[in-house]
Amino acid sequence: LSTLVLAEHEGGSVKASSVSAVEAAKYLSEDNSVSILLAGSGPSLQEAAEHAASCHPSVSQVLLSDSEKLKYPLAEPWARLVHLVQKKGSYSHIIAASGSFGKNILPRAAALLDVSPVTDVTEISGSNQFVRPIYAGNALCTVQYTGSNPCMLTIRSTSFPVAPSDNARSSAAPILQVDLSTFGEEGMEKSRYIKQSSQDTERPDLGNARVVVTGGRGLKNAENFKMIEKLAEKLGAAVGATRAAVDAGFVPNELQVGQTGKIVAPELYIAFGVSGAIQHLAGMRDSKVIVAVNKDSDAPIFQVADYGLVGDLFEVIPELLQKLPEEK
Amino acid sequence: MKIMVAIKRVVDYAVKIRVKPDKTGVETTNVKMSMNPFCEIALEEALRIRESGRASEVVAVSMGPQQCVDTLRTGLAMGADRGIHVETKEMLYPLSVAKLLRALVEVEKPQILILGKQAIDDDCNQTGQMLAGLLNWPQGTFASKVVLDKEKQEVTVDREVDGGLETLCLDLPAIITTDLRLNQPRYATLPNIMKAKSKVIKKYTPQELNVEIKSDLQIVQVTEPPKRKSGVMVSSVDELIDKLKNEARVI
Numbered sequence: 001l002s003t004l005v006l007a008e009h010e011g012g013s014v015k016a017s018s019v020s021a022v023e024a025a026k027y028l029s030e031d032n033s034v035s036i037l038l039a040g041s042g043p044s045l046q047e048a049a050e051h052a053a054s055c056h057p058s059v060s061q062v063l064l065s066d067s068e069k070l071k072y073p074l075a076e077p078w079a080r081l082v083h084l085v086q087k088k089g090s091y092s093h094i095i096a097a098s099g100s101f102g103k104n105i106l107p108r109a110a111a112l113l114d115v116s117p118v119t120d121v122t123e124i125s126g127s128n129q130f131v132r133p134i135y136a137g138n139a140l141c142t143v144q145y146t147g148s149n150p151c152m153l154t155i156r157s158t159s160f161p162v163a164p165s166d167n168a169r170s171s172a173a174p175i176l177q178v179d180l181s182t183f184g185e186e187g188m189e190k191s192r193y194i195k196q197s198s199q200d201t202e203r204p205d206l207g208n209a210r211v212v213v214t215g216g217r218g219l220k221n222a223e224n225f226k227m228i229e230k231l232a233e234k235l236g237a238a239v240g241a242t243r244a245a246v247d248a249g250f251v252p253n254e255l256q257v258g259q260t261g262k263i264v265a266p267e268l269y270i271a272f273g274v275s276g277a278i279q280h281l282a283g284m285r286d287s288k289v290i291v292a293v294n295k296d297s298d299a300p301i302f303q304v305a306d307y308g309l310v311g312d313l314f315e316v317i318p319e320l321l322q323k324l325p326e327e328k
Numbered sequence: 329m330k331i332m333v334a335i336k337r338v339v340d341y342a343v344k345i346r347v348k349p350d351k352t353g354v355e356t357t358n359v360k361m362s363m364n365p366f367c368e369i370a371l372e373e374a375l376r377i378r379e380s381g382r383a384s385e386v387v388a389v390s391m392g393p394q395q396c397v398d399t400l401r402t403g404l405a406m407g408a409d410r411g412i413h414v415e416t417k418e419m420l421y422p423l424s425v426a427k428l429l430r431a432l433v434e435v436e437k438p439q440i441l442i443l444g445k446q447a448i449d450d451d452c453n454q455t456g457q458m459l460a461g462l463l464n465w466p467q468g469t470f471a472s473k474v475v476l477d478k479e480k481q482e483v484t485v486d487r488e489v490d491g492g493l494e495t496l497c498l499d500l501p502a503i504i505t506t507d508l509r510l511n512q513p514r515y516a517t518l519p520n521i522m523k524a525k526s527k528v529i530k531k532y533t534p535q536e537l538n539v540e541i542k543s544d545l546q547i548v549q550v551t552e553p554p555k556r557k558s559g560v561m562v563s564s565v566d567e568l569i570d571k572l573k574n575e576a577r578v579i
Contacts, residue, residue, distance in 0.1 A: 118545070119454060290556075316565055
C-alpha cells in the first residue's frame, strides 16, 4: 500500500491533526509507505516541510508544492493538485484530517478522481473497512470501500492520537518537489481569497487541548462568559461553547463544539450551563472524563457526565477559581 | 437568474433514532421524516435572494423514493417556484447525487446552486464539493453569509472554518453550501401550502438523465455507539476537586 496524506501547515509546522492522519495510515496496513503532501508558498512552507520530514516515523517522503496559486487554502487549485499528484503517484489511499480544510478539499478531489470518499472515519479495520459515526454519533456505520484506487478518507484526529514517543524520527525523510508544469490555469481565477478573521489567542487549540472548559446558554451573556475564559486560563485549558452560546453572540463560531462545530476528545471536559443537546453531545462524547455543572438536575448532560454537580454556575465557578491548584 | 436548491428527505431532527436489531441500518418506517435542516437554510437563502430582486426563479430538486415529493411540496410551500424529483429506489451515495445534479444543471442552467453542507442522517458533507468538482465551478462551503453582486456576476461568501471566518469571492456560476448561522428558515403558511399543491413537480429517472447509479461503498453494519458508564453526582465543589484529583487524576 501507499498512502498520500494531504497535510495542513501553519506557522512553519504541520498541524497536529495532519500528524494524526499519518498515524491513521498505520492502521491500513503494516506495509504502507506514507507520503505527505504539503503546499503553499514562501519560507514557512519550507520550514513546515522540514517538520513534516521528521514528524512521524511512518513518513517515507514529503512532497512539496510551492506555488503562488496554492498560497491560500482554496479548494479549486488544491483539489486539482491532489488529482495531479495522484495521477503521478498512483497511491492506494489518500487521507486528510476532517477539519474544515480537509472537508472542503477532499470530496472535490474525489469527484475529479471519480471515487466515493469516506468522511469522518473514527476507526480503521484493514485497508478497506472503516467505521464512521452517523446521525450525530447516535449510530456507528461500518463501511467497506469496494471501488478502484485511490480510497479517500478524512479521519477524526481525536480518534487517532499520536503517542509522544512516535513524534520523533531518527533521520528526516526526503523532501521532493512536485512538478507543477502541467498544473494548468483553467478555472483557477474563479475563486479569490479575500480575508480571514479570527481571534488570536494564547490558549491551546480547541481540537487538541488536554482540558476543555465549555460554556452554554446558562452563562447568559458575553460578559459572564469571561468567567469561563478565566477558569480555562487557570487550568491551561481551551475554551469551548455550545451552539446556543455562539448563536447568542457570547463567543465567535470557531469555539463551537458539536455535530457541526469542532469534535473534541480531551482528557477532561468541563461543561457549565450546558443542557446537553444531541448535537452538542456529538462533539464531546468521546472525552475521557466529563464534568457537568448545571442548576437543572434533569439536564441531559448529566447522563453522559462522569461527575455531575447540580448548582448555580455563578457560585461554582468563583469557588473553583479560588480552590483549584494553579496549573504548573 | 435562476437558483437551484437541492433538498433531502431525512429522519426529523427531533426524532430519537433507533438502530435496527439486525444491524442493517436505522429504523425509518413509521418515523417522522422532514426536510434536512441545512437544506431548509439553503432554500431560505435562495428565496431571500429572489425576493431581493436579484434572482427570478428558485427550483427545488430532491432525489429518492416517491415520498420525496412530500419534501418537495414543503419546499414549494416555503416559496420555491417549481420542483424536480429524480425518482429511484436505489441507495444514493453523494457521488451519484452529484452526477445527477450535474445532469440537471445541464438541463436547467442555473447560475447558483445552493445545498446544505451536510445531511443530518449520514453526516457525509460531500455532495456540494463533489458537484463543484464535476462542473469545475468555484465553491463556497459552510457559508454563514452570502452577498450576491448581479452586475459583476460574483458572489461573496463568509465561510465558517476552524480558525474563524474566511471570506471568498466567487465568479458565477458557483456552488454554495450552507452552515447553521446563514439564516433562520421561514415556516410555510397555510395559504402557501394550498398554493404549493398546484405548482409543478417534474419527474426524471436516472436513466433519463444518463446517469448510471453504481456504488463503490457497501454498508457492512450499523450499530449503537458504546454507552458511557453512568457517572456520579457530587454535592460540593470540594468533593468535585477531590474526585478529579484523586479518583480521575486529571488535575
